[in-house]
Amino acid sequence: MRGAGMSLHLIGTVALVALVVLTGLGIEQIRAWVPSSFLLLILLVAAFLLGLAGTAVVCLVIVLELAYLQLVVGAELDPGVLIVHGLALVAVLLFVRSRERLGLSGAAGGIMLVDLRDRLEAHGRIPPLPAGWRVDSALRSAYAEAFSGDFVVAARADGGRLLEIGLVDVSGKGQAAGVRSLLLSGAFGGLLGAMPSEQFLASANAYLIGQDWDEGFATAVHVAVDLRSGEYWVATAGHPPAVHLHAGSGIFEVVDTVGGPVLGVVDDPTFTMHNGVMLPGDALMLYTDGMVETPGSDLELGIDRLIGVAERVVATRRGGAEAVLAGVKAGESDDRALVLIYRD
Incomplete structure (x- = not known):
């Protein structure tokens, strides 16, 4: 050949x-x-x-x-x-x-990139969920480029009882970050659900360090949800905290995880998992820093702005992830991703 x-x-x-x-x-x-x-x-x-x-x-x-x-x-x-x-x-x-x-030659190179992009999107597809559960997600690349440094991986584990989702933000943006995303999404997708959930971020960190890239770090948030009881566990690696909408009180709680370091920098880091329970009507929101960071502004102000949009959209059930992303009106200079996990 x-x-x-x-x-x-x-x-x-x-x-x-x-x-x-x-x-x-x-x-x-x-x-x-x-x-x-x-x-x-x-x-x-x-x-x-x-x-x-x-x-x-x-x-x-x-x-x-x-x-x-x-x-x-x-x-x-x-x-x-x-x-x-x-x-x-x-x-x-x-x-x-x-x-x-990049290993691409001639016209076949473009076809290969399209195929790899489709594979990246396939890793982020949410597996079928039982009645009472649904997941909505939205992703925008910087300057509307074809590839994004943000990606989602998802899997069902423990005989289908556990839903695991990882939202990852690779360093850089555009095609350079997109190429690393293509590699990491396959590796992280293979890790997800194949080991105890508390070991996922540590294993992802070990894999990333093994690549020995010049610019090889990434941030991530990982959540595992028990689809029977609604109990969830979430941990972060240099990533903005998850947000829990409590339907009964209408309160948006910033999940207080003790964040571990970004992936790919420190050997054998510790990632602390936060435990909570999603009741019927609750939602859990994961997002990347492109949704909340603006130059010269405090990160907490960006999170407050995101929560304000979610209050108008998610709490009132007027829309989902796409509506929140559009409502935040974050700049086009960074990749942006948002994942909403609902318990109906």
Whole structure:
């Protein structure tokens, strides 16, 4: 299969090089019908179909073609045209190089990213729940990019009696954080439900330290809910605290967890779990710091603002996670995620 892929790249490179040569002949003979901008179209095709080596070959041939037309044929291309071609060559090479560093090559790379993004979303799907329980979630990436550094993992454990949900915020934002999210969501999704809930954050921390990334830390909140009794256990790792809506009193309680350190920084940290009970009508709210943090403002003020929106939306049952996210009106410069666990 690898040999076949290399053969296709070789065929594509040879075909595009031949097209560059034919374009040069066209510019030389019938310039009115074959403009030099046609070379830019060939360059875009090369960036889409070829890897770095093939694209570099096509770029080199284009440079030689332009030099031949200008110096030998005397086509007298405008300086602005030559500058645009030069900038396009550099931009395409940098783009293909960055894509290949991620292990993505040619058109298949884009398909792979789409597949990985779909897998990330699949890890966050909530498993079917018994009557009386439901979960609602919303996620927005910074600047509406395709990938987010925030992700959700969920599983049923202990014979289906226990619902476990982890909300994770990977350091950074955009595509760089999204790539790490793709890796961590698979690993954390495998850990979730496969071990006692009190060991989840410690195991996630050990896994992240083992990756030895330059920028490899993450914050997380993990909750386990007994779907029979309503009892829950929640622990955080450098993450904003969960919020418990008590339907009977209408009070929003900030769950007072003794937060552990962020994941991926300290060996063998301690994560303390808080215990509580969800009664019928209650809700538990998990969120990432993008929902409550604004530059120059206190984190507690952001949490108060989020609770104020939840009082108008969740407590009155006028909407769910999407409505809360929209109501907070947090900035677009950070990833944002919100999870609501309801006991009806």
